Amino acid sequence: MTIFDTNNQSVQLALVLKLSSVQKETLSSLTYDELEKIFNRLIWRRQKPxxxxxxxxxxxxxxxxxxxxxxxxxxxxxxxxKTIDDYKDVYLDHENK
Known part of the structure; x- marks a missing residue:
């Protein structure tokens, strides 16, 4: 049985096409990894297509x-x-100003 998730080549092609469309129209900084995470972690988290x-x-x-x-x-x-140490560069930079 075929699983239709982000590891499927046809699904990956559809994601690339969607990414291209979104980048042209509104979110030029959106990456493939971010789009893939949206489907894996949020949209298809409970049930795959x-x-x-x-x-x-x-x-x-x-x-x-x-x-x-x-x-x-x-x-x-x-x-x-994340921990507070992950944000150390942000608050250290702010203190130096």
Whole structure:
């Protein structure tokens, strides 16, 4: 049975096409890794698509507003895994000014 997640070549192609579209229209700094994380950690976290059609629909129905919201959520989730030392450069730089 084929699994239609971000390791599937056809799904990867759809992600690249979505990334290209988003970069041209609104978020030029968005990376493939960020887009892949959005699908792996948020959209398909509980349930992977059952078909290629379902996976591609999920990818292309994602709006730019939803994408920005998911990026904020990813940032929030990743910040929970950091310690204060991870931000040392930020507060040391601020103290030197």
């Amino acid at each position: 059952k078909s290629l059609n379902e996976a591609i629909n999920d990818i292309f129905k994602l709006t730019h507003d939803e994408l920005v919201g998911f990026l904020a959520k990813l940032s929030e989730l990743e910040s929970y895994q």
